[in-house]
Amino acid sequence: MLLFIEQCLNGLQFGLLLFLLAAGLTLVFGIMDLVNLAHGSLYMLGAYFAATFAAWTDSFVLGALLALGATLVVGMALEVVALRRLYGRDHLDHVLGTFGLILFFNELVRLVWGPAGLSLSLPMWFIYPVEILPGLFYPTYRIAIIVTALLVALFLYILVMRTRLGMLIRAGASNREMTGALGVNINLLYTLVFGLGAALAGLAGLMQAPILTVQIGMGENILILAFVVIIIGGIGSIRGAFIAAVLVGLIDTIGRAFLPDLLRLVLTSRGASTVAPAMSSMMIYLLMAIVLVLRPEGLFPVSSK
Amino acid sequence: MTAALTPRNVVIAVLMLLLAAVPVYAAVTANNFLVTLFTRVLILGMAATSLNLILGYGGMVSFGHAVYLGIGGYAVGILAFEGATSGFVQWPLAILVSALFALVVGALSLRTRGVYFIMITLAFAQLVYYFGVGLDRYGADDGLTIRTRSQFAGLLNLSDRAQFYYLCLALLVVTIYLIARLVNSRFGMVIQGARSNDRRMRAIGFPTFRYRLTAFVIAGAVCGLAGALLANHTGFISPATMHWTRSGDLIVMVVLGGMGSSFGPLIGAVALLSLEEALPVLIRVAASPLFGDAALRMAEYWQIVLGPLFLLVVLFARGGIDGLLAGARRG
Numbered sequence: 001m002l003l004f005i006e007q008c009l010n011g012l013q014f015g016l017l018l019f020l021l022a023a024g025l026t027l028v029f030g031i032m033d034l035v036n037l038a039h040g041s042l043y044m045l046g047a048y049f050a051a052t053f054a055a056w057t058d059s060f061v062l063g064a065l066l067a068l069g070a071t072l073v074v075g076m077a078l079e080v081v082a083l084r085r086l087y088g089r090d091h092l093d094h095v096l097g098t099f100g101l102i103l104f105f106n107e108l109v110r111l112v113w114g115p116a117g118l119s120l121s122l123p124m125w126f127i128y129p130v131e132i133l134p135g136l137f138y139p140t141y142r143i144a145i146i147v148t149a150l151l152v153a154l155f156l157y158i159l160v161m162r163t164r165l166g167m168l169i170r171a172g173a174s175n176r177e178m179t180g181a182l183g184v185n186i187n188l189l190y191t192l193v194f195g196l197g198a199a200l201a202g203l204a205g206l207m208q209a210p211i212l213t214v215q216i217g218m219g220e221n222i223l224i225l226a227f228v229v230i231i232i233g234g235i236g237s238i239r240g241a242f243i244a245a246v247l248v249g250l251i252d253t254i255g256r257a258f259l260p261d262l263l264r265l266v267l268t269s270r271g272a273s274t275v276a277p278a279m280s281s282m283m284i285y286l287l288m289a290i291v292l293v294l295r296p297e298g299l300f301p302v303s304s305k
Numbered sequence: 306m307t308a309a310l311t312p313r314n315v316v317i318a319v320l321m322l323l324l325a326a327v328p329v330y331a332a333v334t335a336n337n338f339l340v341t342l343f344t345r346v347l348i349l350g351m352a353a354t355s356l357n358l359i360l361g362y363g364g365m366v367s368f369g370h371a372v373y374l375g376i377g378g379y380a381v382g383i384l385a386f387e388g389a390t391s392g393f394v395q396w397p398l399a400i401l402v403s404a405l406f407a408l409v410v411g412a413l414s415l416r417t418r419g420v421y422f423i424m425i426t427l428a429f430a431q432l433v434y435y436f437g438v439g440l441d442r443y444g445a446d447d448g449l450t451i452r453t454r455s456q457f458a459g460l461l462n463l464s465d466r467a468q469f470y471y472l473c474l475a476l477l478v479v480t481i482y483l484i485a486r487l488v489n490s491r492f493g494m495v496i497q498g499a500r501s502n503d504r505r506m507r508a509i510g511f512p513t514f515r516y517r518l519t520a521f522v523i524a525g526a527v528c529g530l531a532g533a534l535l536a537n538h539t540g541f542i543s544p545a546t547m548h549w550t551r552s553g554d555l556i557v558m559v560v561l562g563g564m565g566s567s568f569g570p571l572i573g574a575v576a577l578l579s580l581e582e583a584l585p586v587l588i589r590v591a592a593s594p595l596f597g598d599a600a601l602r603m604a605e606y607w608q609i610v611l612g613p614l615f616l617l618v619v620l621f622a623r624g625g626i627d628g629l630l631a632g633a634r635r636g
Contacts, residue, residue: 035420085620091420092366093619096560099553100615107609224431224549231424278439285432289413292425296417 002136007257008250013142015249016149020204021226022233022241023156024197030236030302031173031193034083035091037098039201039226040219041105042078046071046202047209047218048109051118060123060210067206068199075198079191087190106216117215126210145207152203153242160238169193173236225252228284232291234298244299248284255280313630317568320575324474328467340466346578347473348534351480353558353570355527360556361564362488363520364500365415368423369430370555373403373525375437375547377532382449382542392455392463396533403529404522406433411521415514427549437544448543455537463537473534477571480527485567487523496520561618563627572626584610 025039049070054063078101086097122141129137160166171179172189180186205219212218229248233240260276267275291299324343331340352374359365380399389395414425443449454463463469487493498506499513506513536542545551554577562573584607592600622629 029420035423082616089619091423092360092556092560093623095366095368095423095553096556097616097619099550099557100612100619102550102612103608103615104612107606107612111606111609220550224427227424228428231421231428235420275439278436281435281438282432285428285435288425288428289432292417292421293413296421298421 002133003257004254005133005136006138007254009138009142009146010257011250011253012246013146013149013249014253015246016146016153017204017208018222018226018229018249019242019245020149020152020200020207021222022229022245023153023238024200025226026230026233026236026238026241027169027193028197029230031169032087032190034086035094035098036083036197037095037223038078038101038105039197040223041102042071042075042198042201042219043205043208043222044105044109044214044216044219045074046205047120047214048113048118049202050206050209051120051214052113054120060120060126063120064206068202071202071205072195072199075202076191076195078198079194083194084187084190102220109216115216117213119213120206120209122210141210148203148207152200156238165192225284228288230298232288232298234300234302236302237298237300240298240300248287251287252280252284255283259283311631313627316630317572320568320572321478328470332467337466340470342578342582344466344470344473344538345535346574347470347477348531348538349555349558349578350571350574351473351477351534352528352531353555353562353574354477354480354484355524355531356555357559357564357566357570358484358488358496358527359517359520359524360559361566361569362493362500363496363517365517365521366423366556367426367521367524367552368549368556369410369426369428369552370524370528371549371551372430372433372547373407373528374532374535374551375433375542375544376403376406377529377534378536378542378546379437379440379443379449379532380529381455381533381536382451383443385451385453385455386443386449390453390456392457392461395455396530399529399533400526403532404526407522407525408518411518411525415517415521427552430547430549430552434544434547434549437547444543446544448541448545451536451540451542454540455533469537473538476530476534481567481571484527492516492519557615559625561615561625563625563631566625566627566631569625569627576626580611580614581607 021039021043024042025036028034028036028039046067049067050063052063053066053070054060057063057066082097082101086094126141126144127139129139130143132138132143158166160169168179168184168189172184172186172193176186179189201219208222225248229244230241232248233242233244256277259280263276263279295301324347327339327343331337352370355373356367356370359367377399380402381395384390384395384398410426410429414422414429417425438446457463461468461472463472488497495506495511495513495516498511499517503513532546535546558573558577559570560573561576562571563569585604588607588610589600589604592603596603618625624631
């Protein structure tokens with residue numbers, strides 16, 4: 001039972017991390033109608049920046065803050081230089097153009113940081129597990145990720161639903177021309193939204209960095225998971241992204257943990273250990289297929305524009 | 306078809322002649338590098354041609370087309386591994402399994418539109434990718450070496466580079482011809498009509514879903530055959546063949562060469578794979594007067610040039626190379 005709770009927490013933590021990535025993706029898609037495959041590259045950059053800055057400043061927190069700022073700046077620069085020109089184009093153009101950007105960023109990272117991965121070590125006070133339930137110890141750092149991501153989700157909700165900037169963002173999403181005609185600087189607004197999305201991706205990357213190695217291409221597989229999340233949640237919906245991200249995180253983690261045992265009940269143990277890894281990787285894609293068959297617009301479709 | 310002497314027709318004719326001459330050149334100079342490279346070009350050109358049927362003519366942006374290369378390849382690899390080396394069994398099975406998979410994926414994904422379609426095709430490709438990674442008996446992540454090439458009862462010897470090359474070339478030409486015939490038929494008109502305005506096509510009485518699904522299955526089947534060829538070419542199959550970036554490469558070939566053009570995908574395959582070989586050399590030559598020995602290191606990072614190049618094609622050359630050639634005639 002304790003193991004189950006622990007795996008649930010792991011799933012929640014992974015899901016919330018996915019949410020950070022998916023939120024930026026769904027914001028950019030919902031508002032600018034841009035499919036950004038290079039979102040995973042910003043995640044990767046966040047991790048590399050954090051590892052570098054943390055080594056310079058000798059402080060994890062300071063390094064993380066600097067990395068967050070750096071990804072924000074890179075994201076805004078990327079929007080101004082390249083992606084702005086893709087608005088209003090075909091989705092195929094977005095896929096192709098941002099696919100090219102992935103190659104560019106992977107190669108740039110290899111040029112700057114070299115082909116070997118980096119590692120980012122945590123401060124001591126993050127490593128010790130705390131006892132959250134009698135007998136259940138859980139790493140402080142993972143709790144910190146859960147708390148941070150929940151705070152970010154709350155921040156996003158307040159930002160989009162309760163502030164003037166959020167009002168402009170929603171207005172820009174529903175009618176670009178009209179918002180512009182009312183005197184809002186749409187270009188600046190879009191750059192800001194893209195920067196926000198980039199910073200969220202960077203945050204996800206830098207928080208994941210101490211758990212995994214920081215390496216080239218680290219953003220690609222998780223990017224696809226983030227796409228699965230926003231498809232299940234309904235593209236453009238932050239609420240949908242949140243729910244779908246937690247769902248995907250839980251199913252993926254719990255599936256990996258318990259599927260081998262479940263399969264062992266019906267198959268031979270050799271068969272189960274062969275099938276289980278493949279099955280658990282496939283489960284979330286099956287989930288997505290099922291959702292799309294039942295609700296082609298995702299679980300929380302944004303009302304049509 | 307009129308055989309007018311337009312720049313585009315001249316380029317295509319010269320390209321086909323050069324492709325046909327590659328093994329002759331190799332035999333004269335005893336240099337097999339070009340044959341190996343261009344066999345790959347022909348096979349991927351065939352895969353890109355099949356993608357063009359649904360992407361260029363049908364407007365269906367499938368982001369998981371490389372999965373059929375993998376399925377076709379694994380059909381050959383697994384059968385060879387289990388002792389069934391006859392090409393008469395392997396190749397039809399590669400086509401059949403690919404077609405069946407395309408039928409399932411198409412039936413589900415064609416219910417959706419736009420970016421949902423892009424992502425669900427990608428997700429199904431990932432599904433198979435992870436399935437391949439989990440295939441412990443057949444090498445899992447590391448892939449499967451195919452020791453015996455497909456046997457054709459002495460009619461063909463695929464181990465002979467030139468024979469295999471001409472087989473690929475013939476299959477490619479047949480594919481291009483059949484797909485050109487198909488898109489200009491009534492069937493092709495419905496597909497293209499559904500791309501421009503699906504609702505209107507349905508309103509005038511075409512069940513477009515069935516037509517689009519059929520096109521999707523044909524594209525998958527042809528690409529499955531290309532996968533069987535690819536496995537025979539490399540003598541190896543691994544999940545990496547169907548990694549999603551490979552699907553991205555196929556889309557690049559189609560768009561780079563020219564969407565909705567018969568020879569466009571082949572031109573795109575030639576251009577992309579030549580670029581991949583040539584860019585490191587070009588960078589080295591261009592940078593060596595300025596940077597000396599450092600140019601050699603710079604050439605390693607050729608993808609830093611290739612990536613933004615895709616972006617430029619998207620921004621400034623929507624019709625791809627074929628579009629530029631067609632434009633040159635008008636200009």
